[in-house]
Amino acid sequence: MEYESFSSNFQGLFSEINLDSEKLGKTYKERNSRLCTIIQKIAEGLGEFPSGNDLLGDAYEYLIGQFAAGSGKKAGEFYTPQQISTILSGIVSLDSQDPTTGKRTKLRQVLDFACGSGSLLLNVRRQMGKNGVGKIYGQEKNITTYNLARMNMLLHGMKDTEFEIFHGDSLRNDWDILSEENPAKKIEFDVVVANPPFSYRWEPNERLAEDFRFKGYGLAPKSAADFAFLLHGFHFLHREGTMAIILPHGVLFRGGKEAKIRKKLLREGNIDTVIGLPPKLFYSTGIPVCILVLKKCKKDDDILFINACEHFEKSKRQNILLSEHIEKIIETYRFRKEEERYSRRVSLKEIEENDFNLNISRYVSTAEPEEQVDLEAVHQKLSSLEEQIYKAKEEHNQYLKELGLDLLA
Structure with a gap:
């Protein structure tokens, strides 16, 4: 049994490593010698390392973050900065129907359908405490990144019964546990979080138009799969769950097919909160992004807008969200606070009058009021x-x- 568990956890984990690379040496003997030295040095280092799984896992995650910082745009494929992960996990860990009551005691199942290295999933687990999450599920299309995620889980001391990471394409929905069309047998998640590729080009077709995830909403345009990703995750959200997804600002105001999807989500009361973040927070892009918080059964009739675009600390390469900036966003969401030039609760009637445009600055302007003359x-x-x-x-x-x-x- 122990061998089977080990095999399940580690099967194919290092399949992307090229042991014949000339970077290791020009001859077989040179490569073999260098690999032996590397393994020996790692073993020596691990021998001196504290035995706590979380500490080892955190060290691994730190290295992923440092690699992401150094690799620029390529990092967007697999890494969500911790400061943004903390905002998402802080929001979804709160009670869905009444966030003012604080954290939920237990999340049965958590899904990230574009999980990258798994840092966002682990952040939710960290927010809830080690026993606060029943099982986490992740899906990742890139094989190398998929292996990064599995290694991340293992180094954080997670058992194979506590997580499941699948290598596949979320838009095609090729994971068998998510392909059940019978609503009575459908798997649902208390929390869905995601940072999918921004404005990803995809291939919508007639078959997908009838797909149970998109039927009734329509398909996202070929040039931008943002709403396709959103609808995929939203379909599997439990009726009392919370979904938080990072998207480009275009989803808030673009017309055509996206306007139709946005209008339906608003009319059915599924969009709970719109959060605007500052620019230059990601390694992959300098554009500002937004967080959409969605619920299938929400308590409040209005939509909360939080315009946090000017609340950050400047840095040379990336802007930084300090703990007070993160806490302000989460607390504003939790208590649905209204603050001039920062947050406001907006009625659906007002949004309808604006043709269902969710452009944040339309509802919460950060402009300084002109002095009265x-x-x-x-x-x-x-x-x-x-x-x-x-x-x-x-x-x-x-x-x-x-x-x-x-x-x-």
Whole structure:
């Protein structure tokens, strides 16, 4: 049994490693010697490393983050910065129907259908505590990143009964546990989180138009699969669950097919909160992004808008969200606070009047209010200045007259 568990966990984990790479040496003997040295040094280091699984896992995750920071745009494929993961996990861990009551005691199942290295899933687990999540599920299309995620789970001390990571394409829905069309047998998740590829080009077709995930909403355009990813995750959300997804701002206002999907989600009361984040938080892009919080059965009739685009600390390469910025977003969501130039609760009626456009600045402007001008006071001041000028001119002309010089007109 122990061997079977080990085999299940580690099967194909290092399948992407090229042991014949000339970077290890030009000859077989050189490569073999260098590999032996590397393994020996790792073993020596692990021998001195504290035995706590989380510490080892956190060290691994730190290295992933450092690699992401150094690899720029390529990092967008597999890594969600911890500061943003913390916002998502902080939101979804709160009670879905009444966030003011605080965290839920237990999440049975959590899904990230574009899980990358798994950092977002682990952040939810960390937020809930080691025994606060029953099982986490992740799906990843890239084989190398899929192996990164599995290694991340294992190094955080997770048993194979506590997680399941699948290598496959979420848009094609090729994971058998998610392909059940019978609603009575459908798997559902208390929490769905995701940071899918932004404006990903995909191939919608007639078969997908009838797919149970998209039917009734329509298909996202070929040029941007953002809403396809959203609808995929939303379909598997439990009626009392919470979904938080990171998307480009375009989903808030683009027209055509996306406007139709957005309108249906709004009319059915599924969009709970729209959060605008500052620019340059991601390694893969400098554009500002948003977080959409969705629920199938939400308590409040309005939509909460949080415009946090100016709440950050500047850094050389990336902007940084400090703990106070993160806590402010989560607390504003939790208590549905309204604050001038930061957050506002907006009725569906007002959104309808704006043609279902969710552009954040339309509802929460960060512009400084213009100073009110007191015209009467300004007029009095000008009159006083004119009188002073007249008196000064008269006095000056008196001196000129005494000197026999031409007077000022």
